[in-house]
Amino acid sequence: MHSKELIKPDGRHLTLYSNQPIPDGLIAPSPFPDPMNANPHLRWHPLRGEWVTYAGFRQNRTFQPPPQYNPLAVTTDPANPTELPQGDYEVAVFDNRFPSLALESHDPPALSTVPTAPANGHCEVVVFTQDPNAALVHLPLSRIELLFKVWADRTTRIGGTHHIQYVLPFENRGSEVGVTLHHPHGQIYAYPFVPQVPERMLAQEREYYLQHGTSLLCDMASKEAEDGRRVLYQDEHAIAFVPACARYPYEVWVMPTAPCKDFASLSDEQRPALARALKTVLLKYEKMWDRPFPYLMAWYQAPTDGAGHPETQLHAQF
Structure with a gap:
């Protein structure tokens, strides 16, 4: 770059x-x-x-x-x-x-x-x-x-x-x-x-990591992949799915499949896979109606406090 x-x-x-x-x-x-x-x-x-x-x-x-x-x-x-x-x-x-x-x-x-x-x-x-x-x-x-x-x-x-x-x-x-x-x-x-919404998510991720030693979101993505009914895109390194707990119509999450705390931590394998996952979601949105699809896309990542944050997973929520 x-x-x-x-x-x-x-x-x-x-x-x-x-x-x-x-x-x-x-x-x-x-x-x-x-x-x-x-x-x-x-x-x-x-x-x-x-x-x-x-x-x-x-x-x-x-x-x-x-x-x-x-x-x-x-x-x-x-x-x-x-x-x-x-x-x-x-x-x-x-x-x-x-x-x-x-x-x-x-x-x-x-x-x-x-x-x-x-x-x-x-x-x-x-x-x-x-x-x-x-x-x-x-x-x-x-x-x-x-x-x-x-x-x-x-x-x-x-x-x-x-x-x-x-x-x-x-x-x-x-x-x-x-x-x-x-x-x-x-x-x-x-x-x-740390704003209130990501702060609450981080607290849940932290508690889950302390109990299980794994990432909450990575485990959720793995279970969604096993179920398959709500998966929009999946490959070895990235996944996009409608979460079973979706709060909004057409809500979608996009993330790497392996732990990755922020954009700077994306590997050379994860980055192109995540791009394909994101583009797939956007294309599906665009073809849903006969008009451009409105959305709000937010990317959540680890705080910038210098800590390792193994509990946190980079992901987008639509």
């Missing part, structure tokens, strides 16, 4: 990735001339026992623009820059201009009713392709494998920040789930704590 790091005029970082060398001379554009001024904060929810993010400045973010004003398209007119430069690269990652979490957050408001804290995390946009009319399902397996490497690189880099505890890559597709930009892209949220 090749990468090139650039700085936008407003100070945000842009990293380009490709399976081939990226040419020199690319200049990072930005549709925003002024420096970013994001200062989100957290408020503690005493009944749910979790932090809630407040970021009022996100009200000004781009919302379903017409195709000619697509901020994720490559810049064709320097007088009207977008977020991406023209050039030979495959995937682009840049700092979200309207983040829910920001490393420089400071001075949260003092409230008499609940504790507050700076939302010292990080939010990135991951653009899967320069083609605004494509979708993740349309991309070749080589691009999906590259995307796994990109997520691994971002997890390692962001997770190396001392106060980041959890890195969550995800994709929302379709206006039905709140998408505001239809150019194929995902996001990465890096939290200063």
Whole structure:
């Protein structure tokens, strides 16, 4: 994998990735001339026992623009820059201009009713392709494998920040789930704590590992493979299935069959198999109805605390 790091005029970082060398001379554009001024904060929810993010400045973010004003398209007119430069690269990652979490957050408001804290995390946009009319399902397996490497690189880099505890890559597709930009892209949220949902899953995985000495999710996948009725894809290294405990219609889990705690731990055998499993699921979704299938895809992995986490299994939930 090749990468090139650039700085936008407003100070945000842009990293380009490709399976081939990226040419020199690319200049990072930005549709925003002024420096970013994001200062989100957290408020503690005493009944749910979790932090809630407040970021009022996100009200000004781009919302379903017409195709000619697509901020994720490559810049064709320097007088009207977008977020991406023209050039030979495959995937682009840049700092979200309207983040829910920001490393420089400071001075949260003092409230008499609940504790507050700076939302010292990080939010990135991951653009899967320069083609605004494509979708993740349309991309070749080589691009999906590259995307796994990109997520691994971002997890390692962001997770190396001392106060980041959890890195969550995800994709929302379709206006039905709140998408505001239809150019194929995902996001990465890096939290200063482990969010409640993965925290609960990690606790269950940890308890199971202490009792059985094996991975809860790997054992679940093995049993689903033996049953076979809900399996959508299976090979030696990856599996996709509808879990017997599914909470939603069309819920699917995708994962390696052998223990793997995060994207950086994927082996050279697991990565292409996982790409085939993911693409198979996306193709099945796409052919289900006579229209693009909306979904939310979240990838859960180990916390970035430096521990081994043998109990944790990298997996996607749709």
